[in-house]
Amino acid sequence: MTTQPPHPTASTSDNVSQLSLSDPDTPFAVLDTTKAKRNIARLADHVDKLGVSLRPHLKTTKSLEVASLIHGDEPGPITVSTLAEAEAFADGGYTDILYAVGIDPHKLPRVIALLRRGITLTVLLDSTEQARAVRDAAASAHTPIPTLIEVDCDGHRGGVTLQEPALVEIGRILTEASSLRGVLVHAGESYFATTSAAQRKAAGHERDVAVAAAQQLRDAGLSADVVSVGSTPTAHAATDLTGVTEVRAGNYVFFDLVMAGLGVCGVDDLALSVVVTVIGHRAEHGWILTDGGWMAMSRDRGTANQSTDQGYGLVTDLTGNLIPNLLMSDASQEHGILSTRDGSPLPDLPVGTRLRILPNHACATAAQHRGYHVVASGQSTPSTPAIQTFWERVTGW
Amino acid sequence: MTTQPPHPTASTSDNVSQLSLSDPDTPFAVLDTTKAKRNIARLADHVDKLGVSLRPHLKTTKSLEVASLIHGDEPGPITVSTLAEAEAFADGGYTDILYAVGIDPHKLPRVIALLRRGITLTVLLDSTEQARAVRDAAASAHTPIPTLIEVDCDGHRGGVTLQEPALVEIGRILTEASSLRGVLVHAGESYFATTSAAQRKAAGHERDVAVAAAQQLRDAGLSADVVSVGSTPTAHAATDLTGVTEVRAGNYVFFDLVMAGLGVCGVDDLALSVVVTVIGHRAEHGWILTDGGWMAMSRDRGTANQSTDQGYGLVTDLTGNLIPNLLMSDASQEHGILSTRDGSPLPDLPVGTRLRILPNHACATAAQHRGYHVVASGQSTPSTPAIQTFWERVTGW
Numbered sequence: 183m184t185t186q187p188p189h190p191t192a193s194t195s196d197n198v199s200q201l202s203l204s205d206p207d208t209p210f211a212v213l214d215t216t217k218a219k220r221n222i223a224r225l226a227d228h229v230d231k232l233g234v235s236l237r238p239h240l241k242t243t244k245s246l247e248v249a250s251l252i253h254g255d256e257p258g259p260i261t262v263s264t265l266a267e268a269e270a271f272a273d274g275g276y277t278d279i280l281y282a283v284g285i286d287p288h289k290l291p292r293v294i295a296l297l298r299r300g301i302t303l304t305v306l307l308d309s310t311e312q313a314r315a316v317r318d319a320a321a322s323a324h325t326p327i328p329t330l331i332e333v334d335c336d337g338h339r340g341g342v343t344l345q346e347p348a349l350v351e352i353g354r355i356l357t358e359a360s361s362l363r364g365v366l367v368h369a370g371e372s373y374f375a376t377t378s379a380a381q382r383k384a385a386g387h388e389r390d391v392a393v394a395a396a397q398q399l400r401d402a403g404l405s406a407d408v409v410s411v412g413s414t415p416t417a418h419a420a421t422d423l424t425g426v427t428e429v430r431a432g433n434y435v436f437f438d439l440v441m442a443g444l445g446v447c448g449v450d451d452l453a454l455s456v457v458v459t460v461i462g463h464r465a466e467h468g469w470i471l472t473d474g475g476w477m478a479m480s481r482d483r484g485t486a487n488q489s490t491d492q493g494y495g496l497v498t499d500l501t502g503n504l505i506p507n508l509l510m511s512d513a514s515q516e517h518g519i520l521s522t523r524d525g526s527p528l529p530d531l532p533v534g535t536r537l538r539i540l541p542n543h544a545c546a547t548a549a550q551h552r553g554y555h556v557v558a559s560g561q562s563t564p565s566t567p568a569i570q571t572f573w574e575r576v577t578g579w
Numbered sequence: 580m581t582t583q584p585p586h587p588t589a590s591t592s593d594n595v596s597q598l599s600l601s602d603p604d605t606p607f608a609v610l611d612t613t614k615a616k617r618n619i620a621r622l623a624d625h626v627d628k629l630g631v632s633l634r635p636h637l638k639t640t641k642s643l644e645v646a647s648l649i650h651g652d653e654p655g656p657i658t659v660s661t662l663a664e665a666e667a668f669a670d671g672g673y674t675d676i677l678y679a680v681g682i683d684p685h686k687l688p689r690v691i692a693l694l695r696r697g698i699t700l701t702v703l704l705d706s707t708e709q710a711r712a713v714r715d716a717a718a719s720a721h722t723p724i725p726t727l728i729e730v731d732c733d734g735h736r737g738g739v740t741l742q743e744p745a746l747v748e749i750g751r752i753l754t755e756a757s758s759l760r761g762v763l764v765h766a767g768e769s770y771f772a773t774t775s776a777a778q779r780k781a782a783g784h785e786r787d788v789a790v791a792a793a794q795q796l797r798d799a800g801l802s803a804d805v806v807s808v809g810s811t812p813t814a815h816a817a818t819d820l821t822g823v824t825e826v827r828a829g830n831y832v833f834f835d836l837v838m839a840g841l842g843v844c845g846v847d848d849l850a851l852s853v854v855v856t857v858i859g860h861r862a863e864h865g866w867i868l869t870d871g872g873w874m875a876m877s878r879d880r881g882t883a884n885q886s887t888d889q890g891y892g893l894v895t896d897l898t899g900n901l902i903p904n905l906l907m908s909d910a911s912q913e914h915g916i917l918s919t920r921d922g923s924p925l926p927d928l929p930v931g932t933r934l935r936i937l938p939n940h941a942c943a944t945a946a947q948h949r950g951y952h953v954v955a956s957g958q959s960t961p962s963t964p965a966i967q968t969f970w971e972r973v974t975g976w
Contacts, residue, residue, distance in 0.1 A: 207662065207686050207976060241912055263874075263913045265604065283913045284858040286870050287931050289604050308859055311930040339914055340859045340868050370911075461681040462705050462737045471737050473683050477660075478976075481878035481943055514767075515638055515942055516660045516680045517736055533708040534684050545912055546878055550946070552975055578949055579604060579875075 202566040203500050204536060206555060208459040209478035211547070212538065213554035213573065214502070215251065217453035218435050222252050225417060225434050232423045237261050237280060237410065239432025242545045245554065246274040247573040248435060261430050265292050270576040272301045280304045280410070282366065282430070284332060284340050287315035294323045304328040304408075306366055308340050310348060313355035320359035329356050330366040330408060331399075335391035336384070338370025344394055353404040364408030364427070365399070367392040372415035376444060376489070381419035388416050393425035415446050436544035439496065443488040449496065449504065454548060455538040457500070457555075458518060460531050470531055472510075472518040474539060479513060480546035494518065495539040500566050502538065502559055505529055510539050551575065599963040600897050601933060603952060605856040606875035608944070609935065610951035610970065611899070612648065614850035615832050619649050622814060622831050629820045634658050634677060634807065636829030639942045642951065643671040644970040645832060658827045662689050667973040669698045677701045677807070679763065679827070681729060681737050684712035691720045701725040701805075703763055705737050707745060710752035717756035726753050727763040727805060728796075732788035733781070735767025741791055750801040761805030761824070762796070764789040769812035773841060773886070778816035785813050790822035812843050833941035836893065840885040846893065846901065851945060852935040854897070854952075855915060857928050867928055869907075869915040871936060876910060877943035891915065892936040897963050899935060899956055902926055907936050948972065 203212065229236045238252050241263035249260065249271065257276040262268050268279050269292070277300065285293070285305040296303040305327060307313055313329075320327045331352050334341030342348045356362035369388035375381045388411045396406035411423070412430030414437075423429065436454040437447040458474030476494070485492040494510035497520055507526060512519040518539070522528060531537070541547035548554075553574040557567040600609065626633045635649050638660035646657065646668065654673040659665045665676050666689070674697065682690070682702040693700040702724060704710060710726075717724045728749050731738030739745045753759035766785035772778045785808045793803035808820070809827030811834075820826065833851040834844040855871030873891070882889040891907040894917055904923060909916040915936070919925060928934070938944035945951075950971040954964040 207689065208683065209976060283870060284868065286605065286856040286858050288856060292604070309930055312858070315931075334861075337861075337864065339911060339916075340861070459683045459685060461683050461709070464731075464734075464737070467734065471681065473680060476879075476943065477946060481880070481940075482873075483878070514736060519736075533706055534712075543878075546873065549874060579606060 201569040203457055203555070203557065203569065204566045205569070208457050208536065209474040210457055211551040211554050212455050212457055213248070213556050214453045214455070214559045215556055216559045217451055218248065218251055221434055221437055221447070221451055221453060225431060228418060229429050232420060234423045234426050235259065235428045237428045237430050238435070239263070239282065239412075239430050240267060240271065242432040242548060243435055244548070244576040245573045246271065249274070249276070252435070259428065261432065264579045265289055266578045267576050268296060268301075268303055272296055272299060278302045280306070280330070282306050284308055285312055285316065287312065287319070290315065290319040290327070293327060294319065294325065297325050297327065302328060304330055304363060306330050306332050307352070308332040308342050310351055310355060313352040316361055317355050317359040320361050326360040328363045329361045330364050330410060331395070333365050333367050333391055333395040335367050335369055335388050336371035339368065341367070344391060344398065349395060349398055350402045350404070353399045353402065357404055362399070362404060362406070364406040364410065365392055365395040366410040367395070368430075369411070369413050369416045372413045372419075373440070373444070375415060378419065378445060381415045381444070381446070382421060385416035385420040386422070388413075389420065389423055389426055396425070414441060415444055418446055433544055436548065438544040438547075439492045439540060439542045440484040440488070443485050443490060443492070449540065452540045454544045455498065455502070455540050456547065457536055457538050460533055460535040460537065462533065468521050468525060468528060470520040470528055472520060472537065473516060474518040475516045476513040477515050478550055479510070479518070479539060479541060480543065480550050482541070482543035482546035484542040492542060495541050498538045498540065500536050500538060505537070548575065552577075598966040600854055600952070600954065600966065601963045602966070605854050605933065606871040607854055608948040608951050609852050609854055610645070610833075610953050611850045611852070611956045612953055613956045614848055615645065615648055618831055618834055618844070618848055618850060622828060625815060626826050629817060631820045631823050632656065632825045634825045634827050635832070636660070636679065636809075636827050637664060637668065639829040639945060640832050641945070641973040642970045643668065646671070646673070649832070656825065658829065661976045662686055663975045664973050665693060665700055669693055669696060675699050677703070677727070679703050681705055682709055682713065684709065684716070687712065687716040687724070690724060691716065691722065694722050694724065699725060701727055701760060703727050703729050704749070705729040705739050707748055707752060710749040713758055714752050714756040717758050723757040725760045726758045727761050727807060728759075728792070730762050730764050730788060730792040732764050732766055732785050733768035736765065738764070741788060741795065746792060746795055747799045747801070750796045750799065754801055759796070759802060761803040761807065762789055762792040763807040764792070766808070766810050766813045769810045769816075770837070770841070772812060775816065775842060778812045778841070778843070779818060782813035782817040783819070785810075786817065786820055786823055793822070811838060812841055815843055830941055833945065835941040835944075836889045836937060836939045837881040837885070840882050840887060840889070846937065849937045851941045852895065852899070852937050853944065854933055854935050857930055857932040857934065859930065865918050865922060865925060867917040867925055869917060869934065870913060871915040872913045873910040874912050875947055876907070876915070876936060876938060877940065877947050879938070879940040879943035881939040889939060892938050895935045895937065897933050897935060899964075902934070945972065949974075
């Protein structure tokens with residue numbers, strides 16, 4: 183899916199490789215592969231040392247090419263958030279896919295269609311109703327439907343708790359159709375864990391609950407080969423994953439200001455940004471207006487509840503150097519407002535100046551774009567980074 | 580752009596006209612044309628009585644078919660928020676298009692390309708820098724670039740004020756290239772005007788500022804044929820538009836909970852909703868989990884600052900009847916959480932139940948979808964509305 187961007191050549195040539203970040207009409211999303219590769223290597227090293235495998239969650243990047251940065255030419259295990267992603271990555275050669283949203287029984291025909299193509303598509307559930315639907319569909323299709331039971335460790339979303347008899351009950355129903363594969367836990371609480379110690383604690387708890395859930399199944403005579411845990415904070419914070427078989431994380435490839443606010447990364451690690459253009463000034467308000475509003479950034483204000491509220495994002499020049507004290511403080515559909523954090527004088531950024539905005543939440547900002555203009559920072563540092571290619575995102579459900 | 584939806588036939592047939600809201604995999608956006616047509620007729624009647632023309636803003640709906648509900652088979656004047664929209668609607672036969680975001684000089688080649696196709700594409704600006712860029716581009720291209728000057732009436736976004744000499748200065752620069760057409764005002768304040776009286780006042784002020792700005796230009800010997808005002812609240816509240824030539828409004832076709840919260844419409848007027856499926860329950864938290872998260876609804880929490888916070892949206896059954904007391908209270912990427920407003924017991928909605936969520940902000944929610952599954956409420960009221968067709972949205976910039 184390396185294709186031409188929508189308007190690559192407003193001013194120069196038809197050859198994408200000739201373009202720089204000065205060329206496409208704004209706003210557009212930029213992926214810095216130097217930073218993405220560094221983020222990918224960091225977690226790969228960490229998980230490797232812990233002796234478990236990594237099943238990256240592609241819900242953030244939704245791109246075959248970004249997945250290749252992780253897995254190279256050998257498609258490995260992945261996690262997805264929609265069946266549209268599962269189908270697209272299956273088309274791209276991925277055969278071991280976890281669909282990590284509680285299964286809607288109505289979607290089982292598409293699950294079975296993927297299984298019949300030879301894809302090991304694993305589904306997730308947390309109720310006996312879903313388990314019966316999976317069992318019946320597996321029996322009708324004469325094929326097991328690999329399934330994980332979602333177990334809750336901190337009350338942030340779905341899952342059965344260790345205290346509920348439903349865990350084993352679901353396990354028994356799935357076993358009737360040879361579909362039980364194991365358990366999955368996601369430490370939603372970790373996105374609010376603001377210290378390394380709290381993140382380590384969340385990682386330890388996530389592991390403990392996952393291992394205990396698997397043991398409950400085994401104690402009942404059921405199998406639990408897969409013990410899957412993960413979130414971007416806990417994946418990085420984990421120090422001991424004994425009993426766990428795989429770790430999931432998605433945001434870490436791009437990172438964002440929420441993760442920087444938690445200390446999981448630095449602002450310099452953010453691999454996704456949005457290029458915008460200054461279209462006006464309101465000196466009396468202390469505003470610079472840009473053509474990047476919430477349509478380009480999303481409405482996500484994930485840092486609003488952190489100790490430092492970053493507005494809709496921090497601002498860098500086109501090369502990626504932070505402009506001190508400036509942030510995107512407000513947004514309408516196609517307008518962004520930049521202002522200084524303390525009301526100090528605005529930098530001189532005339533109409534036509536291009537800037538990059540670092541997002542609060544990479545998953546949400548990336549979702550506003552059809553794909554990524556790809557650059558690699560630190561390469562012979564031209565004043566304006568060259569665009570190497572354009573990578574499309576998978577869309578829809 | 581009437582095309583097949585992404586997965587129309589998970590369970591039944593290949594014929595979209597055979598499908599109902601029970602069929603496509605969730606989440607997906609639904610447009611109720613019965614309500615949209617009623618909303619369209621309401622504003623058309625009102626503006627007609629005021630003796631001005633309506634230039635609908637298509638940034639909300641971004642659909643040729645929805646535009647046809649407004650203009651019928653005779654493409655009329657429209658407003659757009661991106662050049663991608665301008666190009667798509669030009670392809671669809673629209674020849675009188677206002678691009679109502681301050682012009683980035685870098686985008687002028689695409690503006691000129693549209694003008695050369697015979698499209699009257701009008702641009703907007705509020706600075707002498709932009710005016711000189713437009714003047715120079717018009718001179719180079721040997722074609723006037725129709726331009727409105729953005730005038731600010733309430734300090735909510737861009738625009739020059741009536742007090743600034745820039746207004747006439749910009750007018751003079753544009754006149755050098757025969758490009759000055761008039762003035763545009765947008766009452767951003769009206770989205771915070773919570774009473775009819777406050778909305779009428781905002782509408783009167785928007786008109787007064789627009790008319791005064793046009794008069795300043797005329798007093799300086801310049802022309803101002805176009806006097807354009809509008810926002811959904813002021814368009815409905817206006818009682819006297821003497822001196823105004825056209826009114827803009829966009830959200831009104833769909834309406835949303837923010838507009839209902841302002842009293843501009845009722846909840847029963849909302850024409851856009853998102854169909855989701857129940858995928859789990861957390862009785863101990865008072866939660867019903869669905870497969871519709873912020874990816875389907877957007878992160879917009881526009882009612883959070885209104886007197887009644889509607890969370891991420893109100894909930895109806897598949898036919899569109901409100902489920903009392905229930906709202907979408909939280910969201911992650913592909914999960915929605917429903918709970919009762921007062922903690923009262925949850926209604927019985929088993930796994931697999933389909934619901935519709937009414938959005939805070941239709942512009943933002945619609946932007947999360949490739950298009951609309953179209954239904955018409957009130958037609959022989961089947962228990963589950965039939966899907967008549969699928970309408971694609973214009974995407975990107």
